[in-house]
Amino acid sequence: MSDYVVGISGGIGSGKTTVTDLFAKLGVDIIDADVIAREVVEPGTPALKAIVAKFGVSVLDESGKLNRAKLRTLVFADIEIKNWLNQLLHPAIRELMMMQIQQAKSKYCLLSVPLLVENKSYEWVDRVAIVDVDEQTQLQRTVLRDKTNEQQIRAIMSAQATRQQRLAVAEDVIDNTGNREDLIETVSQLHQQYLKLANQKNGELNTD
Numbered sequence: 001m002s003d004y005v006v007g008i009s010g011g012i013g014s015g016k017t018t019v020t021d022l023f024a025k026l027g028v029d030i031i032d033a034d035v036i037a038r039e040v041v042e043p044g045t046p047a048l049k050a051i052v053a054k055f056g057v058s059v060l061d062e063s064g065k066l067n068r069a070k071l072r073t074l075v076f077a078d079i080e081i082k083n084w085l086n087q088l089l090h091p092a093i094r095e096l097m098m099m100q101i102q103q104a105k106s107k108y109c110l111l112s113v114p115l116l117v118e119n120k121s122y123e124w125v126d127r128v129a130i131v132d133v134d135e136q137t138q139l140q141r142t143v144l145r146d147k148t149n150e151q152q153i154r155a156i157m158s159a160q161a162t163r164q165q166r167l168a169v170a171e172d173v174i175d176n177t178g179n180r181e182d183l184i185e186t187v188s189q190l191h192q193q194y195l196k197l198a199n200q201k202n203g204e205l206n207t208d
Contacts, residue, residue, distance in 0.1 A: 001102050002029060002109035004198035009116035010131030011163060012156055013142035015176040015183075019131050020112050022187040029104040031097055033113040040092040041066045047092050054084070090119065108198040117161035122169045127197065129190065130170035133177050135163060 010016040020030050041048045043064050051059060051066065055074065061067045075082045101109060113121045122128045133141075135157065142153045167173060172193075174186055 002104035002106055002198075003202050004108035004127075004194065005101060005111050005125045006108060006127045006129055006194055007111045007113060007116050007122050007125035008129045008131065009113055009166065010174075010176075011133075011135075011138050011160055011166065012114075012153065013138035013140075013145065014131040014133050015141070016112060016114070016131045019174055019176065019183070019187060020110055022184060023110050023191065026187070026191050027106055028191070029106040029109040031100045031104065031109055031111045033093060033097060033111070033115075036093050036096045036100070037089065040089060040096060045092075047088055050088055051085075107202075108194045115160075117166050117169055126201065127171050127194070128169050129172040129174055130166045131174045131176050132163070132167065132170075133175075137177060 008016065008020060010019075020032070024030050039045075041051065048066055051071070055071075059067055059070050059074075071085075075085060097111065101111065108126075111121075111125055113119070116122050116128070138157060139150060139153055142148070142156075143150055146153075172190060174183070174190070176183060
């Protein structure tokens with residue numbers, strides 16, 4: 001089990017996955033809330049059964065999996081549906097996240113949560129790192145990556161926490177506006193820092 005958990009987040013297009021991939025190359029276990037969110041609605045899961053019971057089979061694709069785009073349309077259209085879905089999924093996601101933290105083998109682990117600020121998940125991690133870029137960079141990168149239009153990306157950005165809200169909870173800010181070499185160096189420095197913090201916490205735990 002990893003006794004030290006670093007919560008990491010960033011707005012859409014900030015390059016959070018690029019950063020977590022660099023930590024993974026250093027042997028750090030990554031718990032990804034996006035991956036877990038897909039796992040809890042796999043065919044046969046209680047969550048997917050509840051979603052089908054509420055919305056019907058039209059929310060499934062041809063293979064019987066959740067049509068996330070269809071569900072997203074329903075959620076954006078109705079705040080009550082969004083709240084119902086959050087109440088269904090968030091406990092299941094958190095339970096699986098905690099299980100994976102328990103199973104993590106690295107000295108510390110990274111908990112990657114897109115909605116770390118919005119869901120106040122930062123309250124139960126040991127430290128918070130935010131991957132930061134300016135909003136124009138977010139927009140440009142996401143339009144190129146997702147081949148979608150600027151209006152859709154702006155809508156997603158406006159639904160997320162603001163850059164200022166993310167930075168307000170950050171203990172470490174990872175500037176991802178430079179080149180890859182700079183990013184690798186930043187991650188390497190933070191890795192050493194987190195190893196020391198994990199060792200300090202582990203020492204405290206051992207003295208109890």
